[in-house]
Amino acid sequence: xxxxxxxxxxxxxxxxxxxxxxxxxxxxxxxxxxxxxxxxxxxxxxxxxxxxxxxxxxxxxxxxxxxxxxxxxxxxxxxxxxxxxxxxxxxxxxxxxxxxxxxxxxxxxxxxxxxxxxxxxxxxxxxxxxxxxxxxxxxxxxxxxxxxxxxxxxxxxxxxxxxxxxxxxxxxxxxxxxxxxxxxxxxxxxxxxxxxxxxxxxxxxxxxxxxxxxxxxxxxxxxxxxxxxxxxxxxxxxxxxxxxxxxxxxxxxxxxxxxxxxxxxxxxxxxxxxxxxxxxxxxxxxxxxxxxxxxxxxxxxxxxxxxxxxxxxxxxxxxxxxxxxxxxxx
Amino acid sequence: xxxxxxxxxxxxxxxxxxxxxxxxxxxxxxxxxxxxxxxxxxxxxxxxxxxxxxxxxxxxxxxxxxxxxxxxxxxxxxxxxxxxxxxxxxxxxxxxxxxxxxxxxxxxxxxxxxxxxxxxxxxxxxxxxxxxxxxxxxxxxxxxxxxxxxxxxxxxxxxxxxxxxxxxxxxxxxxxxxxxxxxxxxxxxxxxxxxxxxxxxxxxxxxxxxxxxxxxxxxxxxxxxxxxxxxxxxxxxxxxxxxxxxxxxxxxxxxxxxxxxxxxxxxxxxxxxxxxxxxxxxxxxxxxxxxxxxxxxxxxxxxxxxxxxxxxxxxxxxxxxxxxxxxxxx
Numbered sequence: 001x002x003x004x005x006x007x008x009x010x011x012x013x014x015x016x017x018x019x020x021x022x023x024x025x026x027x028x029x030x031x032x033x034x035x036x037x038x039x040x041x042x043x044x045x046x047x048x049x050x051x052x053x054x055x056x057x058x059x060x061x062x063x064x065x066x067x068x069x070x071x072x073x074x075x076x077x078x079x080x081x082x083x084x085x086x087x088x089x090x091x092x093x094x095x096x097x098x099x100x101x102x103x104x105x106x107x108x109x110x111x112x113x114x115x116x117x118x119x120x121x122x123x124x125x126x127x128x129x130x131x132x133x134x135x136x137x138x139x140x141x142x143x144x145x146x147x148x149x150x151x152x153x154x155x156x157x158x159x160x161x162x163x164x165x166x167x168x169x170x171x172x173x174x175x176x177x178x179x180x181x182x183x184x185x186x187x188x189x190x191x192x193x194x195x196x197x198x199x200x201x202x203x204x205x206x207x208x209x210x211x212x213x214x215x216x217x218x219x220x221x222x223x224x225x226x227x228x229x230x231x232x233x234x235x236x237x238x239x240x241x242x243x244x245x246x247x248x249x250x251x252x253x254x255x256x257x258x259x260x261x262x263x264x265x266x267x268x269x270x271x272x273x274x275x276x277x278x279x280x281x282x283x284x285x286x287x288x289x290x291x292x293x294x295x296x297x298x299x300x301x302x303x304x305x306x307x308x309x310x311x312x313x314x315x316x317x318x319x320x321x322x323x324x325x326x327x328x329x330x
Numbered sequence: 331x332x333x334x335x336x337x338x339x340x341x342x343x344x345x346x347x348x349x350x351x352x353x354x355x356x357x358x359x360x361x362x363x364x365x366x367x368x369x370x371x372x373x374x375x376x377x378x379x380x381x382x383x384x385x386x387x388x389x390x391x392x393x394x395x396x397x398x399x400x401x402x403x404x405x406x407x408x409x410x411x412x413x414x415x416x417x418x419x420x421x422x423x424x425x426x427x428x429x430x431x432x433x434x435x436x437x438x439x440x441x442x443x444x445x446x447x448x449x450x451x452x453x454x455x456x457x458x459x460x461x462x463x464x465x466x467x468x469x470x471x472x473x474x475x476x477x478x479x480x481x482x483x484x485x486x487x488x489x490x491x492x493x494x495x496x497x498x499x500x501x502x503x504x505x506x507x508x509x510x511x512x513x514x515x516x517x518x519x520x521x522x523x524x525x526x527x528x529x530x531x532x533x534x535x536x537x538x539x540x541x542x543x544x545x546x547x548x549x550x551x552x553x554x555x556x557x558x559x560x561x562x563x564x565x566x567x568x569x570x571x572x573x574x575x576x577x578x579x580x581x582x583x584x585x586x587x588x589x590x591x592x593x594x595x596x597x598x599x600x601x602x603x604x605x606x607x608x609x610x611x612x613x614x615x616x617x618x619x620x621x622x623x624x625x626x627x628x629x630x631x632x633x634x635x636x637x638x639x640x641x642x643x644x645x646x647x648x649x650x651x652x653x654x655x656x657x658x659x660x
Binding site: 129130131132188189190191192193194196197198221222224225226227228229230231232233235255256259270273274277278 | 459460461462518519520521522523524526527528551552554555556557558559560561562563565585586589600603604607608
């Protein structure tokens with residue numbers, strides 16, 4: 001996808017709905033020329049606002065749909081904006097389950113104006129069945145007690161810390177926001193089930209012995225909707241190192257009100273046991289805790305107590321950074 | 331799919347390649363009018379041979395591609411036969427990864443002659459995300475130490491035994507051969523990864539409290555290529571009862587020469603632990619062993635010793651039947 005991006009926020013209803021756009025701005029600010037919002041948009045990013053013509057004149061190459069709505073589909077009242085962006089000479093990218101090219105007006109506009117449509121959530125290639133064969137190089141995978149507990153953020157922070165120390169490292173994206181940030185990757189939850197681990201083996205091939213692939217984790221072995229994805233990803237990643245991610249104020253599994261979260265120690269044990277199938281030497285090198293809902297004092301207490309209880313380094317990537325986790329590795 | 335079926339064996343190279351056709355004949359003999367083979371076909375079924383015109387005259391409604399080749403695709407030298415079947419008034423069904431409708435001659439013939447193409451491996455509907463919510467009725471799931479260790483056969487034998495005792499039961503197919511035998515179901519390995527457990531929840535909905543869904547298992551939690559499918563299926567099935575399936579002469583995991591099989595007790599423990607996420611009351615009620623490579627005496631010894639070691643009923647569905655497993659349930 002050509003850069004810079006114009007981030008399209010549509011008529012976003014709240015801050016959570018523009019999580020994808022916010023992720024791109026947080027990690028790749030220089031790739032984002034600005035945002036474009038429709039009337040009634042209730043969330044904004046800390047970057048300039050443009051209309052489509054202004055953005056095109058300023059050099060925007062791809063308009064990225066950086067918002068999700070309840071249905072996970074392209075809303076009808078967004079179609080005009082997508083067509084306008086194509087007419088103005090931009091490509092359009094979306095991370096929705098529904099395909100851009102399934103919308104007749106968008107498909108025709110792309111064809112008429114000679115522009116490309118990127119459905120980040122739809123794999124654009126076929127994968128082989130996973131083999132479990134050992135690959136060269138080192139791999140780290142964040143795993144979670146639940147969905148949306150900071151696995152992508154943790155992976156990006158660890159990549160950044162490694163690169164800052166001169167360690168060879170690559171973030172390997174497995175979700176749509178990650179793909180936008182990395183400029184490539186696979187939305188693994190959209191891969192055909194038979195090829196989950198094979199897709200991850202393709203994503204993280206042989207590398208230098210001292211190179212780290214920091215692979216974005218997905219879901220949780222304890223989430224009844226998505227654990228199959230998490231296990232296939234774990235086996236395909238064959239990680240040397242796991243980092244447990246957790247949000248301590250979460251009262252139930254995401255979107256499932258009656259489901260408690262697993263204990264941290266139980267979650268580490270289950271992930272290590274499963275990971276040993278493709279890497280018997282795997283170890284859990286730390287925990288990455290999202291303490292954003294705690295005061296500074298509460299966060300300090302929680303990290304200290306959890307570190308003592310689990311016997312591994314506990315950090316919050318935002319408050320403390322991830323340097324102590326990287327210390328465990330290099 | 332309309333019945334009876336004409337089973338197309340192509341130029342099958344060996345007995346293993348017509349496993350799908352053999353499964354349909356074993357379990358649904360009355361649905362199969364006969365077989366049609368090309369020159370050089372090296373495997374045959376114990377049913378009448380027809381050419382396409384004869385089969386159509388005899389009343390065949392659907393020609394089923396019951397053979398697989400190395401690539402898992404429709405071979406070029408099969409296309410003529412598929413077109414002839416369509417011209418003779420039959421529909422055509424295939425369980426290959428590649429789509430029948432992607433072959434121009436086949437697509438055109440189906441359109442010209444007003445016939446239907448069934449790609450059993452391609453889900454023809456969308457599924458919701460799994461919820462893990464408890465459903466009414468009872469569920470049994472065979473799980474395996476490996477792929478191809480008798481999970482479908484075991485499920486069908488248990489369904490048959492239950493129906494013979496007047497117990498309400500349904501076999502729920504999750505693979506292409508199973509779908510042909512059941513006349514419906516889902517090839518779960520072809521579902522998009524995000525929807526594995528959701529697809530199984532759809533396949534096995536609420537039912538009478540004393541009704542058993544006997545759900546076809548897939549893969550193995552210990553197979554590094556497919557464990558994601560197996561785990562999503564396990565969570566979606568929320569089984570009350572597991573049956574462990576095993577083939578005791580297997581020296582390595584299917585298609586992976588350097589991978590040992592898990593210990594039976596380890597495999598039971600891992601499946602029970604994972605299954606408890608969606609059904610805390612799950613138990614393993616027996617083991618189903620494929621002893622076909624043993625002599626009668628070896629088989630007896632193996633079943634007796636394994637039963638003593640594991641403390642659960644051990645049967646071979648072909649040699650001993652599955653009555654003792656059903657005794658544990660009803």
